Amino acid sequence: MTNIDENKELPIILHVDLDAFYASVEERDNPSLKGKPLIVGGRSHKGVVTTANYEARKYGVHSAMPMFMARQKCPRGIYVPGRMERYQEVSRQVFRILHRFSDVLEKVSIDEAYLDITHLGAKPHRLVKNLKEKVYTETGLTLSVGISYNKFLAKLASDWHKPAGVKEITPDMVxxxxxxxxxxxxxxxxxxxxxxxxxxxxxxxxxxxxxxxxxxxxxxxxxxxxxxxxxxGIDHRPVNTRRERKSLGIERTFSKGTRNREVLEDYLKNFSQELSRDLQDKKLHARTITLKIKDENFKVQSRGKTLFQHTNKAEEIYEVANGLFQELPLDKPLRLMGLTASNLLSEDLQQLSFFDL
The missing domain is CATH 1.10.150.20 (5' to 3' exonuclease, C-terminal subdomain)
Structure with a gap:
């Protein structure tokens, strides 16, 4: 039994995770792809798998796998290039729906979020059923949802019955x-x-x-x-929705290390597009771009550059990120890469600064 004060009302936290998000968007836009092994990733033979649907996963294909290996494991799979702008557009549609259910929402990434529904006084399973139905009806996408009294257990639960599953972890289970x-x-x-x-x-x-x-x-x-x-079963982290943004970042851990620059540049392009869209969604511009890498020996290196002017354009972010990447030696295969935008400025202040020149 976990150490919980029985006289205190427990929070009700949801962790919401879109199932095989990029691949699901491709299936939604092209229904002929449904039921077939679908792999989203880089175009070239040296590219990397971004997402594989559940049919493709049966063949052992998974995200961050080199594309040539995926083709060996699943030669009859359907391979499509990623469309980050489209995924961002659909993600915004989903998050608008989530906000209808609770404003206490913390976006974790393009396809997952925490929601605190404690204040709503609703039965969580009924609310989750309604939420999943709304998302599916309006977007054609499925969610897996974890329900618990803290963030750690809610995220753990959301992975329990994928895809489209619901799992609750209660104090007596811990x-x-x-x-x-x-x-x-x-x-x-x-x-x-x-x-x-x-x-x-x-x-x-x-x-x-x-x-x-x-x-x-x-x-x-x-x-x-x-x-x-x-x-x-103790995790006091709140669902953090109103913090002041000092930076925005994207980070990915690879299941296997790689030194392939084409593969890693592919990731940088996707990161730059995702970061650009996040900045634009929040009406922010960034002046400093920082690249972080971690190799298979867990050595971390980072490089940053501060620009003359603020930006939120994907091509400008990528140009800086790729320049930083070329400066870093790849002595060992990389297990992690991240891209961060900082030194942020709101759009209103950006426009004011421009007109004051």
Whole structure:
């Protein structure tokens, strides 16, 4: 049983995740693709898989896989290039629907969000059923939804019955329901920490539950205390909807490391388009672009550039990002790449600054 105050009203948090989002948009726009293995990604043989639908996943195809490998595993699959502007457009449509259900909403990425529905006094399963129906009716897309009393458990639950599933994790289910799960399911444990724990013979959350808080702090540093609490169902992070934006960023972890510059440049193009759309949606311009990479030895490098003028145009962001990328040596295969826009300026101030010149 988790350490929860029974006299205190528990939050009701949803984690909403669009199923195989990019591929689902392609199927929506071209219904003849439905039921067939569909892979979205770079055009070239050296490109990378961005998303694979569930039919393609049966062949072992997954995101971040090199395209040549995907074609070997699924030679009869249908391969289409990504259309980031279209995905952003559909994402905005979905988020407008989500906002009808709760304004306490935290956008995590283009295809996932947290919603706090505590204040609504609604039965969560009924609300989720209505939400899923609205999204499907108006967009043709399906959602997987996790319901729980904190963000960690809600996100864990949303992955339980994919696609189009709903799962609730209640206090009485914790920590028992977590015991058999692999440690990689714990938010805050990255590949390096998981490898360290695996080397000690720790592979499941049940194994972690046997460890003291002091041991985890000694092993993992200050995050050890959060991990100790999280696997016991304690996560105090709020659904953060009104924070002041100091930066906007996109980051992807690759399932396998790569040194292929064409593949990585493909990612940068997608990042630049996504970042541009996020800036435009929020009526922001950025003056500083920062590129971050992490190699298979977990060495992190970053490079940034501050522009003469603010921008939110994808082509300008990509030009800067690619220039920074070319400066970085690829001594080891990369496991992570991220792109961040900072030194932000609102559109109104941007226009005022222009007319004051």
């Amino acid at each position: 920590p028992g329901i977590l015991v058999p799960l692999p440690i990689k399911k714990v938010h805050g444990l990255g590949p390096k920490s998981c490898a360290l724990l695996n080397n000690l013979g720790l592979s499941t959350i049940g194994d972690l539950l046997e460890l003291s808080e002091e041991f985890l702090v000694d092993l993992l540093g200050k995050s050890g205390r959060e991990i100790y609490q999280r696997i016991r």
